Amino acid sequence: MSMDxxxxxxxxxxxxxxxxxxCPPRLATSLPYAVFPGGARIRPTILLSxxxxxxxxxxxxxxxxxxxxxxxxxxxxxxxxxPAFDDADIRRGKPSLHKAYNEPLxxxxxxxxxxxxxxxxxxxGPHSPDRALKLIAKLGQLSGACGGICAxxxxxxxxxxxxxxxxxxxxxxxxxAATQMGAIAAGAEPEPWFDLGMRIGSAFQIADDLKxxxxxxxxxxxxxxxxxxxxxxxxxQTMGIAGATKHLQDILAGAIASxxxxxxxxxxxxxxxxxxxxxMDIPAAADRS
Amino acid sequence: MSMDxxxxxxxxxxxxxxxxxxCPPRLATSLPYAVFPGGARIRPTILLSxxxxxxxxxxxxxxxxxxxxxxxxxxxxxxxxxPAFDDADIRRGKPSLHKAYNEPLxxxxxxxxxxxxxxxxxxxGPHSPDRALKLIAKLGQLSGACGGICAxxxxxxxxxxxxxxxxxxxxxxxxxAATQMGAIAAGAEPEPWFDLGMRIGSAFQIADDLKxxxxxxxxxxxxxxxxxxxxxxxxxQTMGIAGATKHLQDILAGAIASxxxxxxxxxxxxxxxxxxxxxMDIPAAADRS
Numbered sequence: 001m002s003m004d005x006x007x008x009x010x011x012x013x014x015x016x017x018x019x020x021x022x023c024p025p026r027l028a029t030s031l032p033y034a035v036f037p038g039g040a041r042i043r044p045t046i047l048l049s050x051x052x053x054x055x056x057x058x059x060x061x062x063x064x065x066x067x068x069x070x071x072x073x074x075x076x077x078x079x080x081x082x083p084a085f086d087d088a089d090i091r092r093g094k095p096s097l098h099k100a101y102n103e104p105l106x107x108x109x110x111x112x113x114x115x116x117x118x119x120x121x122x123x124x125g126p127h128s129p130d131r132a133l134k135l136i137a138k139l140g141q142l143s144g145a146c147g148g149i150c151a152x153x154x155x156x157x158x159x160x161x162x163x164x165x166x167x168x169x170x171x172x173x174x175x176x177a178a179t180q181m182g183a184i185a186a187g188a189e190p191e192p193w194f195d196l197g198m199r200i201g202s203a204f205q206i207a208d209d210l211k212x213x214x215x216x217x218x219x220x221x222x223x224x225x226x227x228x229x230x231x232x233x234x235x236x237q238t239m240g241i242a243g244a245t246k247h248l249q250d251i252l253a254g255a256i257a258s259x260x261x262x263x264x265x266x267x268x269x270x271x272x273x274x275x276x277x278x279x280m281d282i283p284a285a286a287d288r289s
Numbered sequence: 290m291s292m293d294x295x296x297x298x299x300x301x302x303x304x305x306x307x308x309x310x311x312c313p314p315r316l317a318t319s320l321p322y323a324v325f326p327g328g329a330r331i332r333p334t335i336l337l338s339x340x341x342x343x344x345x346x347x348x349x350x351x352x353x354x355x356x357x358x359x360x361x362x363x364x365x366x367x368x369x370x371x372p373a374f375d376d377a378d379i380r381r382g383k384p385s386l387h388k389a390y391n392e393p394l395x396x397x398x399x400x401x402x403x404x405x406x407x408x409x410x411x412x413x414g415p416h417s418p419d420r421a422l423k424l425i426a427k428l429g430q431l432s433g434a435c436g437g438i439c440a441x442x443x444x445x446x447x448x449x450x451x452x453x454x455x456x457x458x459x460x461x462x463x464x465x466a467a468t469q470m471g472a473i474a475a476g477a478e479p480e481p482w483f484d485l486g487m488r489i490g491s492a493f494q495i496a497d498d499l500k501x502x503x504x505x506x507x508x509x510x511x512x513x514x515x516x517x518x519x520x521x522x523x524x525x526q527t528m529g530i531a532g533a534t535k536h537l538q539d540i541l542a543g544a545i546a547s548x549x550x551x552x553x554x555x556x557x558x559x560x561x562x563x564x565x566x567x568x569m570d571i572p573a574a575a576d577r578s
Contacts, residue, residue, distance in 0.1 A: 019435075020434065020435060021435065022435045022436050022440075022454070023434045023435040023436075023440055023443075024434075024440055024443040024444050024446070024447050024451075024454075025447060026443065026446055026447055027434050027439070027440065027443035027446070028434070031434060075400075079396055079397075079400065082396065084391075084392035084393045084396060085393055085396075101446070102373075102446060103373035104373045104374055104442065104443075104445070104446055105443060105446050107368055107371065107373060107374075107396065108368075108434075108439045108442050108443050108446075109434075110400070111364075111368065111399070111400070111403065111439050112433050112434035112437075112439040112443075114400065114403070114404065115403065115429050115432055115433040115434075115437070115439065116429070116433055116434065118407045118425060118429050119425075119426060119429035119430065119433065121425075122422050122423075122425040122426040122429060123426065125418070125419075125422035125426075129414070129418035129419065129422055130414075130418065132422060133411050133414035133418055133421060133422065134411075136407060136408075136410075136411040136425060137408060137411040137412065137414075140404050140405070140407050140408035140411060141408065143404055144401050144404040144405055144408060145309065145312045145313075145316050145317070145320060145397075145398075145401035145404075145405065146308075146309060146310065146311045146312045147311050147312075148401075148404070150316070150397045150400050150401040150404065151311075151312060151313055151316065153393065153397050154312075154313040154315065154316035154393075154394060154397050154401075155313050156393070157313070157315055157316070157390070157391060157393055157394050157397075158313050158314060158315055162313075165311070165313075
């Protein structure tokens, strides 16, 4: 089974009609609406890649970790699109959840998706209570108020912004979660995987800033220029387009060098090289468009 | 230590300055703002009462369960007060969180509090991985999209409302969580405790409906008549005030009879009798006012 198929299958099982029995009908359809069809699924793909590099000896635990992480990401997108935040009408080429349903259901769908993620992790306790609990703690840490994605969004309500903390928590956190949860799911120590996640997260953030500055709304499937509209400080604003592109190349080179020693190290390095190429292609394509 | 002191101490530890280090400053103050000073803390009090009736052999696990449950409840109040839901300006006699801070921080504070609850439960894994995981699964189930409080709120966005499911998930769910999580925290089976939680939840819902119909805004600390404003079906609407009061008495009598056999059964029956008296006093006082 390809990684893509594995991720989609696991996500579909977590939000199947059976899993959502007894759920109010509109809320029940809103949850898959928020998750399918997905974007690049880059976070669970990284998680699976790291788990496989570490042996992936408990695939059910790895799948649960990938699902919980992607559900948390999708929950954050739903809340992020709300009128109080980005007020986005479009997400992944279709109406944002609060536009397709309503604002109450968008708040509740976000809450429900993130709760579901923790439930999915608790459900693999019988495979390994230790790994399940570590995954729950890690997901909580990197999604919550202290260094997690909630912190990332909350920095936008501060008068004085800690830029490093802002970027690391807003975008970096779930990439760090991807590498560290991948390691935990396969029974490896998470600490050595922090650096790779942080670097991929930084690269993704800068690539996104470059896209945001360059790409038209049609290409991205969401209104362009959101960041400058909302006056968030971006890498492009501080370094310029050429500076940000050079910085992105440096970070990606460092990411490959940072991969910890593990059984599948060489293969993982190839994969990260591939991701790096994809990430570099996006602003390059935007620049040409 | 009294139960009240025990609950407040555990909540304060979970949201201490130390625990919220690295949290953006405004978000960091918004979390205790949502939790302190509390209301009656009725859910964690029931949880502790049940845990103590079952032996309370791991007090740290019981404390974590009480904290996670109360944080989930407070999170739901913060989201419930948002303009898209009740649009409440006042909560527990002070400005609601979105009024005191802003709407983005209210969404994020709710998200952060519920995530924190899961983190607190994961942190007692070393005491008993089995109980920690069961508590996480139970809290997820009774707060999520299928029969949890998210479902309860979501029923209000449905054209056709399943009234029994609506009441049980909106108010009942966290009372069922209170009795069942109390049992799990003390190493007992949760199933026999479902009925007590459900009955206390129903009683609380009906008492709240009676209050809502009778009490003035000053007494309750929130605008009265919210339910009829938002056209939610209530017990008072379907049974009238006299009918709802009689129904409440019957449910409370049944609650005491439903207490499962456990070491502290007699003491717990006395406590439930006391809560029942308190619950009955509220609409009675309102009726006189």
